[in-house]
Amino acid sequence: MIAAENLKKKFGRKEVLKEMNFFIEKGETVGVVGPNGAGKSTLLRILATLMKSSGGSVQIDGLDVRKEQKRIRQKIGYVPQEIAVYHELTTRENLRFFAKLAKGSSEERWMQRCEEWRLAEHLDKKVKHLSGGNQRKLNILIAMLHDPDLLILDEPTVGIDISAKQEIVNDLRQLGREGKTILYSSHDAQELETLCTSFLILKEGELLFYGSKQKVRQFGSVAQSENFAETLGEIVG
Known part of the structure; x- marks a missing residue:
């Protein structure tokens, strides 16, 4: 799916x-995963075709990121750290506005997602009146309007409470079960452990580790620790 x-x-x-x-x-x-300044957001922006690399190559589903951006963008949904919606519009108005920009969007499909993500009852509320968690959900759903195969999320749960984080993580797990490929950046080890099957661990621009959750536990001097957060913390140091 993604080859770098x-x-x-x-x-x-x-x-x-x-x-x-x-x-x-x-x-x-x-x-x-990685500390601030590790290069996580830069990597995700390159994969999302929002930034050009300085060298090397990346292919997504066999398509070259440098040469076939238009086709790649039809396959990916990108969720930035910032909530990129119109706060003076309602949830429904935002979805309809962005749906016009998203090739292949279906109102029936995004209405179904709103039901699944418990946003249906908030469709006619202005975004500024939504909870932080529901604003974050809307941010993600907008990236999914064209039903992408690959979802790239850069710290999508920053600034919301634990219960809202858990809801979003559970909803993303369901997307994974549907066959979506998901790249997920976060500093929350519990979220990462619950959601992710594999890990890219970065430090100072270098790729320290890429592999399964099980292999993460074998990497580093605290490999025998049962605390996954401690293991990640030791690796990124």
Whole structure:
């Protein structure tokens, strides 16, 4: 699904990503993990075709990220850290507005998602009156209007309460069961452990580790710890 070969990114003389190589299978839910400044958001923006790499190559479903951006964007949904919706419009108005921009969007499908994600009762409320959790849900649903195969989420639960986080993680797990490929960046180890099947672990622009959740526990000096958060914390240091 996603193949990166010697992928790198520089801003001036600073190397933000250093020759990364990985292959993500279709249907995986991958946690993108690392401390601030590790290069997580840069990597996700490159995969989402919002930023160009400085070298190497990336293919998504066999398509070159540099040469076939239009076709790739039909396959991906990108959710930024910021809530990118119109707060003075209602939930329904936002969905209808963005649906006009999303090729292949179906009102029947997004209404069904609203039911599944418990947003249907809030369709006629202005976004500014929604809870933080429901604003975050709307942000994700807008990225899914065209029913993408790949969903890229950059810290999508920042600033909301624990119960709202749990709801979103459970909804994303359902998408994984439907066969969606998900890249998920977060600093919340509990979210990552609950949701993700594999992990990309970055530090200072380098790919320290890529593999399954089980292999994460074998990596690092606290490999025998039963505390997954402690294991991740030790790896990213």
